[in-house]
Amino acid sequence: MDSLVVGPGALGLLFAARLRALGNVTLVGRKSGLQQSQVQWQDGTLSTLVLPQQGPGEALPEPLDLVLVTTKAGDTLQALSLLLPALPQSVPVLLMQNGMGSQQTVARAFPGHCLLAATTTEGANRPAPDRVLHAGHGETCLGPLTPSAASLAPWVAQKLRQAGFYSRTSHPIEQDLWGKLAVNAGINAFTALLDCPNGVLPEQPDFQQRITPLCREIAAVAQAEGVSLQAEALHQQILTVCARTAGNISSMLQDHRAGRSTEIDYINGYIAQCARAHGLAAPVNQALFEGVKQLHS
Template identity: 30%
Template structure:
């Protein structure tokens, strides 16, 4: 997703990608980023990439796309960039803003969600499998700066919107993640299969039921039908895409499940609301993580 948004924004702004893999840094600097669209068209974007932790003066905005599991370590490595910069998280899950607050003040933290979806196909290439709106807001009322960030994004792409209620925005994205990410990870299926399979769709409804109760206790009221309609639409719009958690499993990476369905479980514990379905989903994903690791060792 960093490559995708970096490509968009590079049309009007100076963009630098932060990477940890030297081979990928070389590939990006030499070849740029190739974005393949769902209709088969391809577009090439020249790009600059540097090693994470490289000092760069004058950075105005740091956009965080790393997995929630490594947010703190990534920000610690790049602490010098944060001295004068605002930070925008477009990550999955709840709680990333709380981690970012360890490094910058609330007034410099902005949160957002996006319906864009992509799959890495090479060191310098991605497949843009899903398109949609991106919403950005401030959790502490710094709407002026949030609107400036949205305007900068809008110079490069349509569908960039300001959101006044940023907390609700995060819950809206969480409903997508807690169903599509977790279930597609367990089943290793494409997004459209979540809706097409009546059993996974029934399970989706049960996951959402629990989360709606927790969200209401957290101050955000949602209607189940509208939530399910939103999930269904994304299944249709990005039907051939894979959720990021599927890609994590295949790559042997730790998933973000504790920041997604785990956030519902944590909220349930806070407000005294039972969340047995989400608890089971969390354990299933962790079980697959462990079994994948053990299986790899058995066949070494």
């Protein structure tokens, strides 16, 4: 059975490289052709990945048993708008975007499809357009977004395990998505605004002043959304992640430095929007959201 990877960037090519051992893999990007990349694994070994790539709207290969979506959050709905109407509704589609909001938008647009969401701590980056670096092993946690996906979640997790990714199911997946969202909301925007690696954040006066009220805001919004999250535990978790990933340049800072749009709408922007919907104040999230937006403009 074939797999489809929509969004052949760092994460997509990493997953495609492993899934290829289980069957054919086709990429869906912005244009068609053969995609050749060098994948460098953590132990230093290199694999050459040559996969067919098709553009949006082209006929899908058959039979398909899994669609992995690895576009950035802001590109996801557009990437799926031509593809999903042509896909049998029974094929599981795993959304792997960071942040929140894009997954729910896709689920609202295609409620009859078998949609799942994942949060992953696998790390991949592209030091050059034709090179992917597996920067860190992690865990992929996935669960259903639409009712028909519930029975398929264990099968999808098993397929990812067979491909070599430590994976497990979680229900409700929103709890895990919120957990990752909250940590990203406490790190990514600060690194972009202060132009520094994760490990330098705890020494920055701006971070020190805003992190406590930020964690309180995030916990209050999460609780209003029915998600259990404690402000003090989140604060500690953010500091731990900063220490553990001290040398990392966050994806938001990388995007800003490269002049690409960031995922801020789906991180602090999403939390500020949820706060408004619940009648809560979230001035720190709003300020971080606006600050990153201004950087980009």
